[in-house]
Amino acid sequence: xxxxxxxxGDGHLVHLTDWSEHAAQQLxxxxxxxxxxxxxxxxxxxxxxxxxxxxxxxxxxxVKYIAQKLGKEKGRSIYLMQLFPPSPARVASKIAGLPRxxxxx
Numbered sequence: 001x002x003x004x005x006x007x008x009g010d011g012h013l014v015h016l017t018d019w020s021e022h023a024a025q026q027l028x029x030x031x032x033x034x035x036x037x038x039x040x041x042x043x044x045x046x047x048x049x050x051x052x053x054x055x056x057x058x059x060x061x062x063v064k065y066i067a068q069k070l071g072k073e074k075g076r077s078i079y080l081m082q083l084f085p086p087s088p089a090r091v092a093s094k095i096a097g098l099p100r101x102x103x104x105x
């Protein structure tokens with residue numbers, strides 16, 4: 001039996017260690033997103049960024065990091081907006097089980 005996810009007021013996990021792919025699917029469903037391979041690619045890059053820099057990236061650093069790792073075609077705001085509307089940095093961080101990025105609406 002899955003344990004209930006404990007979320008903060010913004011819907012982000014309180015305990016980062018509670019994250020799993022199943023938890024990500026639940027968090028995505030709360031945003032009306034069905035995760036595809038394209039979503040998972042970004043989610044795992046976000047987790048890598050967080051592990052490396054110990055923060056959830058705001059939009060500009062996120063776009064730059066994705067462009068470095070996946071190429072310019074995917075490292076674009078419009079691409080991320082299609083995957084994680086309406087605020088890619090915030091929504092993707094939430095699904096990745098990370099804290100809300102600073103300066104994110």
